[in-house]
Amino acid sequence: MKNNIRIYRAIHNLTQEELARKISVTRKTVNSIEGGKYNPSIDVAYKMAKLFNVTIEELCCFEDEENTGENEKVDE
Amino acid sequence: MKNNIRIYRAIHNLTQEELARKISVTRKTVNSIEGGKYNPSIDVAYKMAKLFNVTIEELCCFEDEENTGENEKVDE
DNA sequence: GCCATATGTAACACATGTTACTCTTTTAGA
DNA sequence: TCTAAAAGAGTAACATGTGTTACATATGGC
Numbered sequence: 001m002k003n004n005i006r007i008y009r010a011i012h013n014l015t016q017e018e019l020a021r022k023i024s025v026t027r028k029t030v031n032s033i034e035g036g037k038y039n040p041s042i043d044v045a046y047k048m049a050k051l052f053n054v055t056i057e058e059l060c061c062f063e064d065e066e067n068t069g070e071n072e073k074v075d076e
Numbered sequence: 077m078k079n080n081i082r083i084y085r086a087i088h089n090l091t092q093e094e095l096a097r098k099i100s101v102t103r104k105t106v107n108s109i110e111g112g113k114y115n116p117s118i119d120v121a122y123k124m125a126k127l128f129n130v131t132i133e134e135l136c137c138f139e140d141e142e143n144t145g146e147n148e149k150v151d152e
Numbered sequence: 153g154c155c156a157t158a159t160g161t162a163a164c165a166c167a168t169g170t171t172a173c174t175c176t177t178t179t180a181g182a
Numbered sequence: 183t184c185t186a187a188a189a190g191a192g193t194a195a196c197a198t199g200t201g202t203t204a205c206a207t208a209t210g211g212c
Contacts, residue, residue: 001119015188026171031190038169041198042118043077046138056132062122091158105200107160114199117168 002061005034008052023047078137081110084128099123 009019016034020027025044033040040048040060049059085095092110096103101120109116116124116136125135 017188027189028172028191029170032170035190037191039118041169042115042121042132042136043138044169045118046133046136049133050138056118057122057125060118060122062119062126093158102201103159104161104202108200111160113161117199120199 001039002036002063003033003040004059004061005030005048008048008054008059009034012052019048019051022051077115078112078139079109079116080135080137081106081124084124084130084135085110088128095124095127098127 005019009016014022016030017027020030023044024047029044032038033044039045042056045056045060049056052059081095085092090098092106093103096106099106099120100123105120108114109120115121118132121132121136125132128135
């Protein structure tokens with residue numbers, strides 16, 4: 001599950017550490033979620049969405065990636 | 077974290093088992109989440125919200141229950 | 153009362169999210 | 183180039199979500 005955390009974080013001009021503090025998680029959690037290592041729990045997602053003033057759906061790109069097999073190809 | 081799963085499930089006239097099948101989890105998971113035993117993962121929440129055609133925020137009542145201490149009192 | 157259906161629940165195992173600690177790499181600025 | 187801030191990442195431990203199985207309870211129709 002991809003997400004737009006990095007983008008909203010940039011918009012709000014926050015470092016991973018600042019964001020982490022604001023939502024009471026560790027920087028590694030922000031880093032890992034941002035990097036797609038795992039999905040956020042629903043309340044971490046909620047806190048981020050609320051902080052950025054967007055919906056969870058806007059923050060996380062679900063896009064039903066369960067069935068597709070050849071997606072998200074970037075040119076490199 | 078409270079949620080409105082039971083309500084939307086009633087609106088859509090689904091049993092716990094039917095809902096569970098539709099979102100590919102077990103009835104126990106639906107039952108436990110509905111009963112507040114634990115929070116749904118973000119993709120379970122997403123699947124439910126999508127099925128009911130609502131947002132995750134509409135399905136789950138976050139309401140920042142971390143700080144309040146005397147909420148959700150029903151009359152009984 | 154009996155039966156079928158829907159729901160609640162318990163114990164354990166397993167999967168996934170989060171932390172603490174530490175280190176490396178990247179990036180930007182003097 | 184040197185430096186510091188920011189970000190990426192590995193591991194082990196812990197916390198939380200989910201599955202399995204089985205049984206208990208409630209409810210409504212006969």
